[in-house]
Amino acid sequence: MSPRWLSRPRYFLRTAWSGLRESPVTGGISVVTIALCLLLVGSFALLVANMERILDRFGEEFxxxxxxxxxxxxxxxxxxxxxxxxxxxxxxxxxxxxxxxxxxxxxxxxxxxxxxxxxxxxxxxxxxxxxxxxxxRNADALERLAEAVDGFPGIAEFGYGADWVSGYHGAVALVRGVAMAIGAVLVLATLLIVTNTIRLAVYARRDEVSILRLVGGSRTFIAIPYLLEGAAQGLVGGLVGLALLFALFHLALPVFAGSLELLLGYVSPSFLEPRACAGLVAVGAGLGVLGSAAALGQGRLGE
Amino acid sequence: MKHLGVEPAHAGAGALVRLFHVSKSYLAGTWALRDVSLELGKGEFVFLTGPSGAGKTTLMRMIFADEQPSEGQIIVLGRNVSRLSPSAVPALRRRIGVVFQDFKLLSRRTVEENVGLALDVVGTPARERRARVFAMLKRVGLQHRRYHHPLSLSGGEQQRLAIARALVNDPEVLLADEPTGNLDPDLTLEIMDLIADAAARGTAVFVATHDHGLIERYGRRVVRLEGGELAEDTPIRRPLL
The missing domain is CATH 3.30.70.3040 (Alpha-Beta Plaits)
Structure with a gap:
């Protein structure tokens, strides 16, 4: 006989799976929304990662x-x-x-x-x-280094391009800051869309929610299948977004190879690292769960 | 406290459901229930009757904490419904079986899943759940329909399904709002026997009905509401059939 603690996860998974099968349209909208958001966020991450690599190469030469x-x-x-x-x-x-x-x-x-x-x-x-x-490779560290080295006997002069270093440091900070701001706006916008999409799904199943409450289903018991649905949609959305990004990257690269070589010099553009890819998919799953949680919030489950 | 007739059979501390001067008003100046006091003991079977709009459904909804009384206190299974925190409501409801007038079945779940829902919320292991659901469906004559969806069932079958869901968890209190309204006479008796059997096993049963033939046949305690007030509370006239 399966233990009591195992029966609920089985119920949650079964119910979440039923929900996904029964609402293909709303589920599809969530998946597409998350995929498109992650495609945009991923494109930007790709851009930033490559810009940082270029800046790092400049930095290495400094x-x-x-x-x-x-x-x-x-x-x-x-x-x-x-x-x-x-x-x-x-x-x-x-x-x-x-x-x-x-x-x-x-x-x-x-x-x-x-x-x-x-x-x-x-x-x-x-x-x-x-x-x-x-x-x-920043101005403050260079100041400290100059102070430490300048007085050594045998050194006639200590020279470094302070302006260049400040510029380099500023460029990296700017690229990162803009990337984070745009990423945050995109994630927030997606969260709102996903929340509203899942809210529609919850609304469509309000009778079910009400019956579950009447037979003694707690808020958590009712919410978990929806959160699992959100996580699954987010995960699929993340994978689709990543696949689109990968396809676009490899399709676009030959088209823009000439311009990129001119712009980047000997630094050839590369795709996101495996950790960043996993992070992107995890962001998708997180968006799905957060969207579900927000849709279920504000007393929509009664109690 | 209005007790027209005799005192309830199971009064006092052993009662599973106790109402003390309960009133319910949805609109200022009008009362859906007015100053109702009564008690229901373990294994007691009570018919709740009265014309439409008398307050039967409101009274039942307050017992399973779907409504709060405007005045008075309701003690169900030792818990004061008026003071129950929202998070404590589900635990109380898991001990109460309810047959709703409109059945409240999940149309996208199968017959088996609908009945199993009451066991899912308490985390019953899968094998035990399957066995209990099958046994319950057999008792209401729906075992051959277990993989069907409620919308493919007749009105009578849906009603039996609702009763199966309410009873599968061996509730301590059973509230049934017109549980035989859509059934033919033979099925009505079968279902009422099921409910009476639950009472014989210790469940406190409240059955709201307009069916005077049924009330006569079973001869149980009758609580009659009129205009939201307790008009009659008559004791058992003869033992369960």
Whole structure:
């Protein structure tokens, strides 16, 4: 004999399944609404994820230079390099010798390299290039790093593009903020639509709700099948939305490949990571449950 | 307290249903029920009668906490309905079987599911539920219709289905509003015997009816309402048939 605690889940699942089968139109509307919302939210998430990747690539290329005095011995340089590597936020330290600096200059000033021809000595200083950890690629962290490193003996000058760093940090924050705001508006709008759709379903079954109350069904007992229905609709909506997003991404990519390459350079667009995909589907299920809960609220179940 | 005739058979603390000076008004100045007091004991079978609009349905609805009295107190199975919190109502209703005049069947569920509903709300295990539902359907002669939907049943079959749902949970109190209104004489007696059998097993039974033949035949206690007031409360005239 199945235990008493098992019989109710069985009833809830059976009732939710019946509800889904008996209301294909309202259920379909909920699924389509959630799918379209998640398609929009997902598109935006895709855009943001790719923009962040581009910004991260720019960030990886960003280096802070500590220009060195000319008279450093190898031992001084090794000591200085160790001290700089231990400074806050420094991920890696690369040495650029005077010769390497000259080579770089020549390479980046093709046609104008003759500018240095008349000079007997190499005027360019050696430097240490500091690659920063991603979380330290902001103006405040750079200020702190400059304060820590600038006074080290052997460093002639410390240079970093503070404006560029602020701009980079601001761009990431702006993209994230806009994405969150638009995502929140979309989710809220979907929640309202789903709530009203499910409310219609509850209204269509008001006689059933009233009879369940009369035979002693508690609010929870009556509500659970509706919440399960909402979760199922949300889950299906999430999967449909994700599938549409995936299809659109792969259909649209070849069409816009040329423009994207121009815009993104060597960063090729990629689809959402598995965790983000799972999150999107979970948001769908959550929307369904929340929509059901809101539709059942405000005393619609009596009591 | 109006007791025209004799005191109820099961008065006092052992009563399962007790009404103390209960009045109900839906509109100021008019009374659906006025100062009604009565008691119903374990295993007692009472016919509630009176003309249409006398307050029979209102009285029953107050007993299963679907309405609150405007005045007075109603104690059902030890719970004061007037002071019952909304969350406590379902637990009380699970101990009461109700046969509604309009049956209140779930049209999208099968006969078996409709009867099983009363067992689902108390979490009866699946195998026990199946067995009890089948036994109950057999008692009301609907076992062969168990996979049908209520709308495909005749009026009489729907009524028997409503009675099966009310009785399947062995309720402590049974309220039946015109339970034999759509039945032919033979079925009426079968159904009334089912209800009388529930009373014999300890269920307190309230049957609202206009059928004086039935009242005569069974000879049970009769409570008559007129214009919302208790006009008559007569005791048992002979034992159950």
């Amino acid at each position: 280096r802070v230079s500590a220009y060195l005095e000319d008279n450093l011995t190898d031992a001084d340089l090794a000591r200085l390099r160790e001290r700089v590597a231990a400074a806050p936020g420094v991920e890696r330290v690369d040495l650029v010798t005077k010769e390497a600096a000259l080579e770089r200059f020549r390479a980046s000033h093709i046609g104008r390299a003759a500018l240095l021809d008349g000079m007997e000595d190499n005027p360019l200083p050696a430097s240490l290039e500091l690659v920063l950890a991603p979380e330290h």
